[in-house]
Amino acid sequence: MSKSVPLLSACLLGMSVLLAGAPAVATQAAASTADLQVAPQLQAAVAGSWRTPANVVRDAHRHPAQTLSFFGLQPTQTVVEITPGGGWYAEILAPYLRENGQYVAAVVDPQALPAGGGRDYQQRSRDGLTKKFAGSPAQFDRAAVIAFDPAAPVLGKPASADVVLTFRNVHNWRSNDQADGMFRAFFQVLKPGGTLGVVEHRAKSDVPADDKSGYVGQAQVIAMAEAAGFKLDGSSEINTNPRDTKDYPKGVWTLPPSNSHDAADAARYKAIGESDRMTLRFVKPAH
Template sequence: MKMFITLITLSMLSWPTLALDIYQQALANSQRPEQDLEADPRRKPEQVLAFFQLKPGQKVLDLFSGGGYYTELASIVVGEQGLVDAHNNNAYLKFIGEEKLLKRYQHQRLNNVTQLHQEANDLTLCEDCYDRVLMILSFHDLYYVDEKSGWPQIHASSLMAKIRRSLKSGGLVGIVDHNAITGASIEVAQSLHRIDPKLIKDYMTQWGFSFKAESTVLANPQDKGDLPMWDPSVKGHTNRAVMLFKK
């Protein structure tokens, strides 16, 4: 009788409940840097990763991975049977700094991670190989240009065609970005480093991806979307879109 009750109890546990433990365990990993731990409460990665459905054994591309906050979490979640490719262009590498990246990756600290240092327009990827592609706070950068700082104009449609080819059938693209005011033009990507979430949907569907879901886990109605994302009043706490698209 006791075993029967236990089996019923287990059967009542949904996949999201069980899966959430994977991400909670990743956050609790003792090897994570202190600065990452400090960022967890505001970035809510356990909920974001659960929404993106990262699982052990997957192959993941972290596009414009920056300092590697999500790269490391993905590395832990996919485990020894999974792989993570961490992409950065030269401008991101310069912005993040060599010392910070060394601390993250030196001595094969994340031995299932490969760094890809390539300009977006020259990016070469495997085909039909990724289960997930992450674009964390970087979708708007597809429409940002700063030649003097080494950020050339990105051929967005060409890049995303490569991304689509690199995904397995049914693979998912997870996007997080700073929301702009509803109806804002793409020009705010340049001036505010933000984007209207509707434009993300429009572009992604134009490029052949199907919209799957969105989450309000990083919503902040106090942020009106009319200030640069680095403004002290909103930095680190912008109202953010969290979206999932399928190949």
């Protein structure tokens, strides 16, 4: 196996953050990331011709091969992805796990929500994912979908998953007072020794409970996971972005891909790119 060019770029970017005065934890993360290798089978899934072109463009910001390698993903595992949205990561994970593992998309049950915009949004999201899966059976015919109530989440049989992954969701759960329950559900569904992988928009420091920026403090996310019983097993700067100043009129949604800004500011925010993100790996203790 060989190291990829994107991984080298991510490592160099992490080093630039350190030189700019990033905290000591980034030093450890950048050093460990430099040793990451991407398995050919995972690289092939990332390079798959079935992926949506608009999703492929975002690889430069989301670094899927390196992120999943950091989480220790293996093709024989049962992997639960929490609220996969339009299926950005599902396009990689489901084909990668299809032959020898199991991909499970855990979606919010629309009927668990009160009538209104929230239920309608979750129904559209679920319908879109179902359509994507049905339209590409060669990639998704073995993918499973489970629905959960975010107020009382159950993500499968206890101790049935090897890995749980969540990408940019913690701020939503936190603003709805659901984060603690979600982390407990992750712990319950994972096997002893299982891995929880978290990517989240990173605030400059802790943020209040009613914060609406979309960013969360890294120490706050670690505390939530540890309160549920997890142990921090590693952190990486793969998804760092030092250009992100985190002080925008509409929070993180000002940046790509949401681009909630005036058309005249398009060049400015395109130059910043997507948000600065923490990448954290936790483990459920074996005993």
